[in-house]
Every structure is written in C-alpha cells, then in structure tokens.
Amino acid sequence: MESPATYVHFWFVVISVPNLLIIGGMVVLFVIALLAPFPRHKAVDTPLAPATPDVTGSLPDPAAEQAVDDGNWTRGTRNAITRRWPWHQLLPDKQPRYVASWVYMFGVGAIAALVWIIISGMILVFFGPTWWHVSNTGKFVNSIHFWSVQLFFAFTVIHLWGQFFMAGWRHGRALTWIVGVGIFSISIGAAFTGYLSQQNLDAQWIALNGKDAINGTGLGAFFNILDYGQMFGIHVMLLPLGVISLLVVHILLIRLRGIAVPIGWPGRFKRNGQEEREA
Amino acid sequence: MSRKKNWDQDTYYRGVPMAPYDLIKELVAALLIIGLVSLGLAFALSSPDVPSVTIQSWSTADPIDFVTTATAELAGTSDTAGYGPPYTDVSGVAQAIGPFAPQDFFGDPLHLDTAHEFVLGPLSTVSGSNDTLTSALATFQAATSDQQQAWLTAYTSALDSATAQNGQVTVPAGDYGPVTALMASELAIAQSGSLDGILLTSPRFYQTNYTAPLLFMGDGGYLASLADQQHLLGTQWGMMNETGSYPGQTWLWLFTMWYQVPPFDTADNADLLVVVLMGFLTLVLALVPFIPILRDIPRWIPIHRLIWRRSALAGRADSE
Numbered sequence: 053m054e055s056p057a058t059y060v061h062f063w064f065v066v067i068s069v070p071n072l073l074i075i076g077g078m079v080v081l082f083v084i085a086l087l088a089p090f091p092r093h094k095a096v097d098t099p100l101a102p103a104t105p106d107v108t109g110s111l112p113d114p115a116a117e118q119a120v121d122d123g124n125w126t127r128g129t130r131n132a133i134t135r136r137w138p139w140h141q142l143l144p145d146k147q148p149r150y151v152a153s154w155v156y157m158f159g160v161g162a163i164a165a166l167v168w169i170i171i172s173g174m175i176l177v178f179f180g181p182t183w184w185h186v187s188n189t190g191k192f193v194n195s196i197h198f199w200s201v202q203l204f205f206a207f208t209v210i211h212l213w214g215q216f217f218m219a220g221w222r223h224g225r226a227l228t229w230i231v232g233v234g235i236f237s238i239s240i241g242a243a244f245t246g247y248l249s250q251q252n253l254d255a256q257w258i259a260l261n262g263k264d265a266i267n268g269t270g271l272g273a274f275f276n277i278l279d280y281g282q283m284f285g286i287h288v289m290l291l292p293l294g295v296i297s298l299l300v301v302h303i304l305l306i307r308l309r310g311i312a313v314p315i316g317w318p319g320r321f322k323r324n325g326q327e328e329r330e331a
Numbered sequence: 332m333s334r335k336k337n338w339d340q341d342t343y344y345r346g347v348p349m350a351p352y353d354l355i356k357e358l359v360a361a362l363l364i365i366g367l368v369s370l371g372l373a374f375a376l377s378s379p380d381v382p383s384v385t386i387q388s389w390s391t392a393d394p395i396d397f398v399t400t401a402t403a404e405l406a407g408t409s410d411t412a413g414y415g416p417p418y419t420d421v422s423g424v425a426q427a428i429g430p431f432a433p434q435d436f437f438g439d440p441l442h443l444d445t446a447h448e449f450v451l452g453p454l455s456t457v458s459g460s461n462d463t464l465t466s467a468l469a470t471f472q473a474a475t476s477d478q479q480q481a482w483l484t485a486y487t488s489a490l491d492s493a494t495a496q497n498g499q500v501t502v503p504a505g506d507y508g509p510v511t512a513l514m515a516s517e518l519a520i521a522q523s524g525s526l527d528g529i530l531l532t533s534p535r536f537y538q539t540n541y542t543a544p545l546l547f548m549g550d551g552g553y554l555a556s557l558a559d560q561q562h563l564l565g566t567q568w569g570m571m572n573e574t575g576s577y578p579g580q581t582w583l584w585l586f587t588m589w590y591q592v593p594p595f596d597t598a599d600n601a602d603l604l605v606v607v608l609m610g611f612l613t614l615v616l617a618l619v620p621f622i623p624i625l626r627d628i629p630r631w632i633p634i635h636r637l638i639w640r641r642s643a644l645a646g647r648a649d650s651e
Contacts, residue, residue, distance in 0.1 A: 150639055161365060196373040199368075218635050229619065233613065252574075254574050265602040267414075267426075268426040270436040272416075272417045280541050310344060
C-alpha cells in the first residue's frame with residue numbers, strides 16, 4: 053500500500069486506481085441495492101394505525117405503556133421518553149410558588165455563562181490558538197471567554213451552596229445532585245486544560261507545577277499536561293462534550309422530578325411505598 | 332407502580348400552590364444579562380496574558396542560571412534526570428502510600444535522557460563546521476564516565492563563583508576538560524534561539540509537544556523566580572492564582588490548601604496524598620444525599636428559612 057498508485061488517463065481526467073475502485077464500488081453497491089429483493093415485512097398485511105397509539109401528546113397515554121412490550125425498540129424508547137418528559141413538564145409554564153428566591157436563579161445563570169463560554173470558545177478555536185495573542189479583537193473574545201468562565205464557576209458554586217442548604221436531593225433527587233457534582237468536577241478539568249492552553253507564562257507554570265500531582269497518580273503516562281496538543285484537544289473537544297452531556301442529563305432530571313418542596317412542607321410524599329413526612 | 336409515581340410530577344405537586352412561569356423568557360433574560368456582564372467585564376478589565384518564557388529569553392536574562400541548569404542536565408543531576416516515571420527510569424523515587432505507588436505502574440513512556448536530549452544532541456546538531464565544538468564533543472564522549480563526572484563536578488562547583496558579562500558566563504580557572512567549551516556553545520545556541528527549536532524537533536514536521544523544553548526550563552530557577560513574582564508558586568497557594576491582578580482558579584482553593592498544612596506541607600508524597608484525599612472528598616460531596624449527619628446539616632443550619640421565608644408560609648397557609 054505504500055508504493056505509488058497507478059493512474060488512469062482518459063481525455064482530461066486523471067484518476068488513481070484506488071479512487072476509481074472506491075467510486076466503482078459505490079456504483080456497484082447502489083445498483084445491487086436497486087435490484088436485490090428486500091425481505092418481506094412480517095406483518096405487512098396488518099393495518100398499523102389503531103395499534104400504534106399517539107404518544108406525542110402532552111399527557112401520558114396508558115395505551116402507550118402497553119405498547120412498550122411489543123418488542124419494538126424504537127417505540128419502546130419513544131414511549132419511555134414521552135412518559136417521563138411530557139411537553140408541559142419539559143417546557144413548563146407554571147412552577148411551584150415556593151420557587152420564589154434569587155437563590156434559584158444561579159443554576160440558569162451558570163447555564164447562561166456556559167453558553168457564552170461556548171460561543172466565545174468557538175470563535176477562539178476557529179481563528180486558532182495564536183490569534184488572541186496578536187489581535188485586539190482576539191484579545192477581547194478571549195476576555196469574554198475568561199470572564200464567562202469566572203461567572204460560570206461563581207454561579208455553579210453558589211448554586212451548589214443553595215442546593216445544599218435546601219437539601220435539594222430529597223424525594224428521589226439524589227441522582228440530580230450526583231450529576232451536578234459530576235458537572236462541577238469535569239468543569240474543573242475543562243478549566244484546567246484551558247489554562248494549560250493559554251500559551252503564556254501562566255500556562256507554562258501551571259503545566260510545570262501541576263505535573264507532579266498528575267504524575268503521582270500514574271496518569272501522567274497518558275495525560276501529559278506538558279503536551280500542548282493533547283491539552284488543547286481535550287480542552288476544546290472532550291471535556292466540553294462531557295460538561296454539556298451531563299448538563300443535559302441534569303436538566304432532564306430536574307424536569308422529570310420537578311423542584312423539591314421546602315424543608316418542613318406538610319408531608320405526603322411516597323418513598324418505598326411509605327408516606328414520608330417533612331418535619 | 333410506585334416507581335411510576337416518582338416520575339409523575341403532577342402527583343408530586345398535588346396541593347402545591349403554583350404560579351405562572353415562562354422558562355424560555357427566563358433563559359433568554361439570563362443569556363442577555365450574563366452576556367452583558369461578560370462583555371462589560373471583558374471591555375473594562377481585558378484578560379491576563381503575560382508572555383511566555385523561551386529558552387532564548389531565559390538564557391539571555393540569566394545566563395548563569397541557564398548554564399548551571401544545562402550542566403546539571405549533562406551530569407544527570409537535574410530534577411528531571413532524577414524524577415522517575417513517567418520521564419526517567421529511576422526506581423525508588425515514585426510517590427507512594429505504603430506499597431501503593433501508582434506512579435510506577437506504567438513505566439517511563441515519556442522517556443528523556445537529559446544529557447543527550449538537552450545538551451549533547453542539540454550541540455551535535457549545530458556542530459557542523461565548528462571545529463572547537465566538534466572536538467569538545469568528541470573529547471567528552473570519548474572520556475570515561477568517571478572523567479566526565481569529575482569535569483562536571485568541578486565545573487558545577489565553579490559555577491557558584493561564576494560571573495556573567497555581556498551574556499557570557501565566566502568561571503574561575505580549573506580542570507573542566509571540554510565542559511567549558513560545551514557550555515559556551517550551549518549558551519550560544521540558547522541565546523540565538525536555536526535551542527528553542529531544536530528541543531521541539533522530532534522526526535515529524537508538526538510539533539505540539541512541549542514536554543522537553545518545559546522540563547528543561549522547570550529545572551532552572553528563572554521561570555520559578557518569575558512565577559514567584561506573580562505569586563504562582565505552590566507554597567504561595569499558586570494553583571488558584573493568576574498573573575497580574577486577575578482572579579485565578581479560585582475553585583482549586585481546597586486542593587491548594589492541603590499543600591500548606593501538615594502533614595502535606597512536608598510530605599515527600601504530598602501530591603499523591605492530596606489527590607487521593609481530594610478524590611475521596613469529591614466522592615463524599617457526590618454522596619451527601621446518602622450520608623447521615625452531612626445530609627442533615629441543612630435542617631440544623633436553617634438557612635432554608637431565609638430562602639423560603641415567603642413561599643413556605645404561603646404553602647402552609649394553603650394547606651391549612
């Protein structure tokens with residue numbers, strides 16, 4: 053495979069044999085797909101309409117529950133999602149009156165800051181890592197990135213304080229709390245690799261100072277914080293993907309469970325089949 | 332069916348007084364407000380960007396420190412040479428808790444021979460038609476290990492009395508063999524900027540890995556002195572600091588704090604101890620909902636009464 057390819061010359065067209073094979077193969081595959089007989093559908097004669105309940109409405113449909121067990125993975129997944137997240141719950145237009153404190157605002161504040169981190173980060177990565185050191189516009193975009201990160205962490209931590217003192221994990225919300233701690237942890241990694249990607253004195257020193265902690269765990273063999281290319285890739289791709297994915301889960305869990313009642317609220321909550329009193 | 336009750340928000344909210352709410356409007360407002368605050372801060376305060384140090388700037392600003400470091404790299408006595416995994420194959424130096432030494436688990440995949448990679452290799456690369464350098468290199472490499480160490484030890488001692496003038500380092504007369512010539516050339520290629528490039532050179536054209544030049548600079552005192560001025564040293568809670576007057580990674584306060592207090596401040600395995608401790612504490616934070624006492628703190632310290640001071644009363648009134 054390492055020797056030079058053979059080229060075919062035809063009129064003004066010059067094409068390598070490997071390229072020709074790929075294109076020829078595609079054409080052959082397309083022709084086979086057009087001509088080959090397709091296996092028959094099992095229940096092709098049975099009309100589907102009455103047996104497939106519409107579960108895209110806003111309320112859970114009892115018929116949809118039964119449809120889960122018919123072996124169709126797609127329908128099962130769709131029904132499970134619709135049962136847990138009906139639209140009125142996913143995009144609510146009302147909320148409990150006890151959600152009446154500024155303390156509740158820091159979660160959405162952190163999300164807003166994250167959006168600005170991502171927007172400014174996409175501009176920075178588009179122009180490349182050197183741009184912001186040599187361009188005033190680049191420096192300004194980097195400054196937005198920098199301050200959005202500061203705001204993100206400030207709001208995330210205040211959100212954590214608020215949820216702690218509201219014991220926001222009550223009534224089946226422990227997973228929401230755990231995912232939140234996960235977001236915070238990955239965010240710290242995302243910020244750390246961002247600081248390593250700055251290409252300035254701060255980045256140099258953080259890499260040298262921080263390497264001992266990573267090396268002490270043995271991870272330094274794979275996660276080399278002195279390798280700029282590795283840190284930059286992890287910073288702009290992997291860790292943001294982790295933060296965003298977990299954030300989606302976090303929000304879906306909040307939309308699933310709703311917002312926990314105040315501590316001391318008159319009890320009527322079922323856990324393990326038992327009434328639980330808040331007192 | 333009881334599991335299904337848990338998903339059912341309508342059941343959970345039964346009897347809870349509700350208020351009109353517009354999630355999208357709230358999100359858009361948050362985006363605008365946070366965007367304006369970020370833009371305002373960026374406009375008013377900019378962001379930190381103290382230029383990076385190069386081997387060229389280091390060797391020009393502090394040639395004695397540079398030559399001292401290069402000599403240590405050649406003698407194999409620098410921090411990097413004796414670091415152990417993942418850079419060098421030195422046993423018994425890995426951080427450990429009892430028999431648990433994860434630093435040793437994966438060997439030295441980022442192997443560095445400091446004498447060859449930082450000194451002899453770059454000098455061979457540039458020796459070309461420089462007869463003095465070629466001869467010095469040949470003499471050094473032909474000498475016995477004991478002879479090399481004798482020259483290097485003598486030269487290292489002499490560096491304590493070295494003087495720098497016009498960017499050149501002068502040491503008192505002594506028997507240093509070819510080391511004086513080697514170090515003069517090493518300093519020259521560093522000051523010309525060549526060494527910055529050579530240390531990044533690999534058999535590939537594209538370079539993104541700065542492990543070698545960063546470790547070399549880290550072995551010297553110059554970068555650390557700049558970090559000291561910026562309050563970035565580990566002993567200065569540096570991990571949570573930033574250059575200039577900008578806020579740093581304040582969220583690393585606890586991680587940084589452990590290094591300042593016993594037993595971590597004097598422990599040889601402080602990094603491993605702190606990482607294990609922080610891993611454990613993160614796990615504890617994640618599992619707070621299941622840990623008695625910790626999960627009861629919100630009831631004992633009733634900050635929630637401030638948060639729900641109006642709404643809880645409204646709820647109670649409604650339920651009565």
